[in-house]
Amino acid sequence: MSPKDEQGYLILAVNTAETDYVTCAVKLAQSLRRFHQHCKICLLTDKPVQLSEFDYVEILPRGDLGGFHNDWQCWLASPFHETIKLEADMLITSPIDHWWHLLRHRDIVISTGCRDFYDNTSQSRFYRRAHDSNSLPDVYNAVTYWRISETAQEFWRWVRIIFQEWKNIRGVLKFPDQDASTDLVYAMAADCVGRDKVIMPFASYPRIVHMKRHVVPIQGTDWTQELVWENLDDQLRIQTMAQWGCVHYHIKDWLIREQQ
Amino acid sequence: MTSGVLIFAFDNADIDYVGMAAWSAGNIRRHLDLPVALVTDREPPSGVFDRVIVIPAGSNAHDRWFDDFNKCVTWHNTDRCDALALTPWEYTIMLDADYVVASDTLLSLISAKPCLACHSRTIDIARPHTGDILPVFGRYNFPQWWATVVAFDHSSYSQAVFAMWRMVRDNWQHYRDLYGIADTLFRNDIALSIALCAANGHAIPNVSIPWTLKSIMPQDQLQRLGPDSYRLDFIDKKQRNRYVELTATDFHAMNKKSLGEMIVTKR
Numbered sequence: 195m196s197p198k199d200e201q202g203y204l205i206l207a208v209n210t211a212e213t214d215y216v217t218c219a220v221k222l223a224q225s226l227r228r229f230h231q232h233c234k235i236c237l238l239t240d241k242p243v244q245l246s247e248f249d250y251v252e253i254l255p256r257g258d259l260g261g262f263h264n265d266w267q268c269w270l271a272s273p274f275h276e277t278i279k280l281e282a283d284m285l286i287t288s289p290i291d292h293w294w295h296l297l298r299h300r301d302i303v304i305s306t307g308c309r310d311f312y313d314n315t316s317q318s319r320f321y322r323r324a325h326d327s328n329s330l331p332d333v334y335n336a337v338t339y340w341r342i343s344e345t346a347q348e349f350w351r352w353v354r355i356i357f358q359e360w361k362n363i364r365g366v367l368k369f370p371d372q373d374a375s376t377d378l379v380y381a382m383a384a385d386c387v388g389r390d391k392v393i394m395p396f397a398s399y400p401r402i403v404h405m406k407r408h409v410v411p412i413q414g415t416d417w418t419q420e421l422v423w424e425n426l427d428d429q430l431r432i433q434t435m436a437q438w439g440c441v442h443y444h445i446k447d448w449l450i451r452e453q454q
Numbered sequence: 455m456t457s458g459v460l461i462f463a464f465d466n467a468d469i470d471y472v473g474m475a476a477w478s479a480g481n482i483r484r485h486l487d488l489p490v491a492l493v494t495d496r497e498p499p500s501g502v503f504d505r506v507i508v509i510p511a512g513s514n515a516h517d518r519w520f521d522d523f524n525k526c527v528t529w530h531n532t533d534r535c536d537a538l539a540l541t542p543w544e545y546t547i548m549l550d551a552d553y554v555v556a557s558d559t560l561l562s563l564i565s566a567k568p569c570l571a572c573h574s575r576t577i578d579i580a581r582p583h584t585g586d587i588l589p590v591f592g593r594y595n596f597p598q599w600w601a602t603v604v605a606f607d608h609s610s611y612s613q614a615v616f617a618m619w620r621m622v623r624d625n626w627q628h629y630r631d632l633y634g635i636a637d638t639l640f641r642n643d644i645a646l647s648i649a650l651c652a653a654n655g656h657a658i659p660n661v662s663i664p665w666t667l668k669s670i671m672p673q674d675q676l677q678r679l680g681p682d683s684y685r686l687d688f689i690d691k692k693q694r695n696r697y698v699e700l701t702a703t704d705f706h707a708m709n710k711k712s713l714g715e716m717i718v719t720k721r
Contacts (some may be wrong), residue, residue, distance in 0.1 A: 312595075312596075312597060312658065313657075313658060410594075411593070411594050411595045412594070413593075421594065422632060429656075431656055433594050433596065433632075433633070434632070434648075434651065434652065434656055435651065435656055435657065435658075436655055436656035436657050438657075
């Protein structure tokens with residue numbers, strides 16, 4: 195696709211029987227607009243929808259391939275020359291437009307590592323067994339920057355190949371997931387392209403706050419039921435701690451329940 | 455700008471905190487050349503402290519288990535949040551009575567005068583292999599700072615911290631519930647930590663004193679070898695008797711019984 199705009203945020207959201215990802219994307223777009231009123235936001239989904247939160251609504255060019263397998267279509271569908279892809283089940287809790295200046299030193303940057311809600315770098319490797327066992331980089335697809343370039347094209351080509359050939363490729367991995375997970379596919383693609391070209395492991399940006407059980411010190415699986423949180427107009431606080439950057443809230447219906 | 459040290463000391467039946475503070479005042483003058491103010495509930499011997507602030511201690515007592523005494527001891531610890539209002543100094547270093555000054559390290563706080571500073575890292579002198587400890591409290595691992603050494607001025611940030619510290623004290627049960635704190639006993643370290651974050655816009659503040667607070671655990675035994683030289687006897691994890699000597703090193707002596715005996719006998 196030829197770019198329609200210079201730079202913008204892309205949110206991939208395809209509803210499933212269990213999860214209303216499009217509403218998650220709307221909430222994410224609203225949180226972005228709180229800090230960046232005039233930023234461009236594109237929703238990438240499977241059906242035409244009219245939602246005022248988005249400047250562009252693009253339809254998956256190869257159709258709904260199911261779950262994570264749609265991910266590589268972001269490259270084909272983004273209407274921007276420079277794109278920051280954001281996972282739908284996140285909130286933006288502070289200005290992030292400085293990311294553009296920091297990230298455009300590379301053709302593509304995948305976020306590395308994650309934080310807990312105290313802003314400590316997570317030491318938990320519970321969800322990273324396959325990454326660690328296969329010496330893959332600790333990448334999180336939740337925030338991914340790219341601009342139209344040969345490096346990005348090469349990276350996305352590998353993402354597509356790995357997703358399409360997952361049944362064959364998983365055989366060479368230790369402890370592979372049954373189904374391809376985007377983080378693992380990105381990590382493998384990063385190695386194919388050259389990890390030094392696509393990650394900045396020592397950078398403190400862009401990094402996400404992850405709310406999964408083994409990253410944050412909760413007893414159960416649903417942090418929204420266990421921790422004290424305050425979702426205010428311009429600030430999200432968890433256990434009284436103000437959040438910065440992206441919060442990957444993981445409990446998909448949290449904000450929908452809050453609205454009700 | 456006047457600078458000085460502030461010590462809170464309320465005696466109980468088992469621990470002579472005022473005696474500890476008096477001994478500490480001598481060390482402070484020798485190493486830091488700073489005046490010392492004492493906050494207490496009775497007039498101490500004259501000539502020991504530069505200023506004495508007498509406040510009633512009646513309503514602020516708790517019973518706390520002390521390992522070194524092997525029993526519950528009455529503990530007065532809830533007035534520390536009034537330090538900013540009570541201090542006679544424009545820039546204050548508030549010290550626990552059981553903090554041993556054996557060097558001029560604290561003078562760098564007087565030189566730099568951060569609006570508020572306290573320790574975040576601590577190390578057990580007898581067990582340094584465990585490394586610097588970044589303590590946390592509550593069910594959800596909230597980061598903890600130490601109220602053992604708190605340097606502060608009268609800036610709006612310091613005022614906000616002390617006001618919030620007081621609010622935590624006055625509503626301790628609420629904050630216990632909020633942070634999942636099992637201990638019913640009010641703790642200044644915890645109240646200060648909550649206050650520091652709240653006053654900093656609910657974010658982790660950058661107030662840490664850049665060196666580590668060295669601590670001596672309640673079960674270890676302290677002896678004085680010379681003016682600023684101490685011997686610490688302890689049992690290691692293999693149950694062997696060991697000792698370490700400390701010279702010209704400030705430390706927090708949590709073994710109050712041993713410290714009190716050392717001061718009384720002038721060993």
